[in-house]
Amino acid sequence: MTLNKICDVIKGASRVAILPHIQVDGDCIGSSFALALALNAAGKKARVILEEQIPTSYAFLGEEYQFYDTLEDADNFDTVICLDSGDEQRINKRMSLLASCKNTINIDHHITNTKFAKYNYIDEKCAATGEIIYRLITLLEIEITKEMATCLYVAIATDTGGFRYTNTTANTHMIASELLKTGIDIGDINRKIFETMSMQKLKLLMEAGRTIELFADGKVALVCITRAFIEKVSATDQDVEGLSSLPRQIKGAEVGILLTEKEDEKVKVSLRSNQYVDVSKIAMFFDGGGHQRASGCTLFMSIDTAKQKVIEKVLEQLI
Ligand SMILES: [Mn+2]
Incomplete structure (x- = not known):
């Protein structure tokens, strides 16, 4: 066409x-x-x-x-x-x-x-x-x-x-x-x-800094934002949106992952990479989609289980 x-x-x-x-x-x-x-x-x-x-x-x-x-x-x-x-x-x-x-x-x-x-x-x-x-x-x-x-x-x-x-x-x-x-x-x-952010977004950024975890010698960085925290600071979806590029900004990170708990047993996964990991493959494995450097999917499970599953798949792609 x-x-x-x-x-x-x-x-x-x-x-x-x-x-x-x-x-x-x-x-x-x-x-x-x-x-x-x-x-x-x-x-x-x-x-x-x-x-x-x-x-x-x-x-x-x-x-x-x-x-x-x-x-x-x-x-x-x-x-x-x-x-x-x-x-x-x-x-x-x-x-x-x-x-x-x-x-x-x-x-x-x-x-x-x-x-x-x-x-x-x-x-x-x-x-x-x-x-x-x-x-x-x-x-x-x-x-x-x-x-x-x-x-x-x-x-x-x-x-x-x-x-x-x-x-x-x-x-x-x-x-x-x-x-x-x-x-x-x-x-x-x-x-x-x-260059404009809400106070709620700033609070989310601070929470991201607090919850960040590193895997594979720091090549993978992961942030989890729970429903409870989102409600506590009255953050909207749009406040959460912009956080997805944050984890991969840590020095040494190749893949950055943001897990957002949308509801009970519903987790939004945002994947970002810097240079060589094709994160669209990971997203597609979980029925999501996107680009090589930016993709996403939604998992219907607890945020802890989602974290394990995503990390496992990301580490596979890293090799
Ligand atoms: Mn577009």
Whole structure:
């Protein structure tokens, strides 16, 4: 499937639902808002449909969205576009919108994407789905406004860790360069997305420091955040989200693991690696997915059992 074909399908669309994945991150929400702005500028009726609140750090990107639970005209879309979502679980309840829709499109950059839509465009060479959306808007010959550029910049900057991760390419910088030409305020954007944290997040960071454990001569670093602690400090999912890159920052660590107890017997596992361990293999073993350097899965067991199982698998991959 080429991006030109996706472009043709979108040109024929009139009422479009845009679906970012659950556990909203900067890439999926930035890509979704940018595409909605672009399609609406082209005279279509596009709406971003969510299942949960947007993390406060991304709230400045826009308010033009609707919650799935309050949707009344669910059958009214002729096209549904899923963004940055590796599998159906990431679309969750909103998969019902795909069932009743003529044209379904899936645009993503996860190598593990299950191609669950009618039209799938997956480019794993792109650092962010935002890069693909930039190309798509350009192909559609829609002028990229400052507002769209802000959304796309957030998408790309967050998935590349501020253009620091190795997924960043020359093309990533070329796109960023084009976005900057629209006059976006990168100082303000970067402060909002990278240099602002809630008090709850700071408390989580301190807890992470307290619970950290090292394995394999420090090559593996693990942090556990329990439900009880999350409740004690009234932390939200978004407060927990940003902790995943912390353990692998310890000097000597190759793999960093964050275990978050979501509910009793439900543990979210975030895996990150620095140089050579392909953590997507570990995530896929546990029915999760992701990239070589960043992936995740959910285990339905106690946090202690999850810890043992994940450590065992990570140590296997280390050899
Ligand atoms: Mn992404």
